[in-house]
Amino acid sequence: MVFWLLISVLCLLWLLTRPFYWVGKGIKFAYPLPFVGNFGETLRGGLVQLGRSLYQKFPDERLYGIHVFSKPGLLIRDPELINNICVRDFDHFTSNSLGSNQEYDSMGGNLLFLHGSQWKEVRSKLSPFFTPAKVKHMLSNVEKSISKATKVLDESSRTGDPCDLGVLLGQITNDVITQSLFGIESDVFEEKSFFKNLAALFFSTKATMMFSLRNVSQTLFKYLRLQSFDLDSFLFLKKIMKEIVEQRREKNMKGADFVQGIIEIMENHKLEGNQEELKYYPDGTRVPKFTFDEMFLQAFIIFMGGVESSATTMTWLFYELVQNQESQDRCRDEILAVVKKNKRSVTLDDINDVPYNLAAINEAVRMYPAFAILSRICTKPIYMSECDLNIEKGTLIMYPTEAVQRDSQYFPDPNTFNPDRFLDGCPPISGVQTTFGLGPRLCLGKSFAIHEILLVVSSLLERYKFEINEKTKVPLERAKTRPINSPSTPLWVNVIPI
Numbered sequence: 001m002v003f004w005l006l007i008s009v010l011c012l013l014w015l016l017t018r019p020f021y022w023v024g025k026g027i028k029f030a031y032p033l034p035f036v037g038n039f040g041e042t043l044r045g046g047l048v049q050l051g052r053s054l055y056q057k058f059p060d061e062r063l064y065g066i067h068v069f070s071k072p073g074l075l076i077r078d079p080e081l082i083n084n085i086c087v088r089d090f091d092h093f094t095s096n097s098l099g100s101n102q103e104y105d106s107m108g109g110n111l112l113f114l115h116g117s118q119w120k121e122v123r124s125k126l127s128p129f130f131t132p133a134k135v136k137h138m139l140s141n142v143e144k145s146i147s148k149a150t151k152v153l154d155e156s157s158r159t160g161d162p163c164d165l166g167v168l169l170g171q172i173t174n175d176v177i178t179q180s181l182f183g184i185e186s187d188v189f190e191e192k193s194f195f196k197n198l199a200a201l202f203f204s205t206k207a208t209m210m211f212s213l214r215n216v217s218q219t220l221f222k223y224l225r226l227q228s229f230d231l232d233s234f235l236f237l238k239k240i241m242k243e244i245v246e247q248r249r250e251k252n253m254k255g256a257d258f259v260q261g262i263i264e265i266m267e268n269h270k271l272e273g274n275q276e277e278l279k280y281y282p283d284g285t286r287v288p289k290f291t292f293d294e295m296f297l298q299a300f301i302i303f304m305g306g307v308e309s310s311a312t313t314m315t316w317l318f319y320e321l322v323q324n325q326e327s328q329d330r331c332r333d334e335i336l337a338v339v340k341k342n343k344r345s346v347t348l349d350d351i352n353d354v355p356y357n358l359a360a361i362n363e364a365v366r367m368y369p370a371f372a373i374l375s376r377i378c379t380k381p382i383y384m385s386e387c388d389l390n391i392e393k394g395t396l397i398m399y400p401t402e403a404v405q406r407d408s409q410y411f412p413d414p415n416t417f418n419p420d421r422f423l424d425g426c427p428p429i430s431g432v433q434t435t436f437g438l439g440p441r442l443c444l445g446k447s448f449a450i451h452e453i454l455l456v457v458s459s460l461l462e463r464y465k466f467e468i469n470e471k472t473k474v475p476l477e478r479a480k481t482r483p484i485n486s487p488s489t490p491l492w493v494n495v496i497p498i
């Protein structure tokens, strides 16, 4: 009796959450299941599988209705519409679906989660850190991280034991971003390391669950006092940054890193008004105060963005290169030609001399986008004339990056790693390549990531040949419960010095 009562209450609750929003709106829609809507596939196969399955629902439609748990959403299939939403009509779609409430989630105020005028203001303060000159400077420390990684690789080649390349690449990106952000070297290559697994913890199964729960009910999320990401890791990073800021202030020291920029932003805003008072823009978002806590959140999201997504992309790239030795040789030949010509390793000044390496990176970025599905929220109602559809404020927009980039319509033989397609002038169709997002909300670290990958890959291929080890499970399995499109099985490689 109690059981049936509970089921009835749950069903009633579900019915009250507008599960059939798209009925009568004049577009096709995928039939939602109770509570999970059309996101049930995530539970079975993760986000990549979900994106692919949603993409296949109505292959002849440009867009259609879905339910993201109980919220009505639109699945955008057509790249032209993706481009319009992210670029042309950005003013109507300024948010993504990731936001959290800053009042109770201590991580809610990071750039990725911000909306409206608050997002615009914070983004405008952070963008100057990512100019080509600043990125080049921040990446000048890559060589230091590589020299630590070579110790691991040399040991592996000496003993003949295979190396788990995915783990090593994670250590490299962790060390690079720690130096770029905080001006310190991490302990990530040591056995007992605080930094190890830090970024992985942020992109954990728990983070996926928190994302899902926030989508189902913000109230429940608040009531249970949940946090978006792992709190211990968050506090660990915060302590580090606090100590660095205090030390610099006390000793009047200056660095050439992100922390220094943050100190300057905080100093400039110190003078403005009462720090206690909360002010709001007309769109209801908070006026930033650029306090330490607020600025730490930005360093935090850059750390998170900077470690795991770049490491994952590189792992997939090496996964392809160890299976396509010809491609690996072509990358290395190009690198060694630069080394011979300039009598030094590849730097960012050589970018025009390594087109095949860049093409290989582009191809890995196409095949393995770190985030399989991206989102926007309609923040201002709009009539979409291309589809004769009124989109209401609050409607979720989902576009399946991975599925579009694996569509043979845009990339012939899409599941084959073929860097040449980018050398042959693969025509960029607007809205098709969205691994880093699109429009004003494009990934802030896109150029940092691409250049970092180029430097790491060229440094490693200059020194070693990598072969797949029999311990590697081919194909690599994908992590199904993480928000990031990462392998869940290790990439074991044999390391042969050049």
Ligand code: HEM
Pocket (backbone or CB within 6 Å): 096, 111, 112, 113, 123, 301, 302, 303, 305, 306, 307, 309, 310, 313, 369, 370, 371, 374, 375, 434, 435, 436, 437, 438, 440, 441, 442, 443, 444, 445, 446, 448, 449
């Ligand atoms: C291969 C590596 C990377 C991939 C695939 C990637 C992908 C993305 C994507 C898809 C978004 C959301 C864009 C959107 O909604 O349109 C994003 C946002 C962001 N990324 Fe990255 N990213 C990478 C590396 C980095 C790096 C290295 C950094 C920093 C150094 C970074 C910092 C950020 C930040 C701060 C945002 C939030 C931007 C905003 O909402 O305004 N990312 N990234």
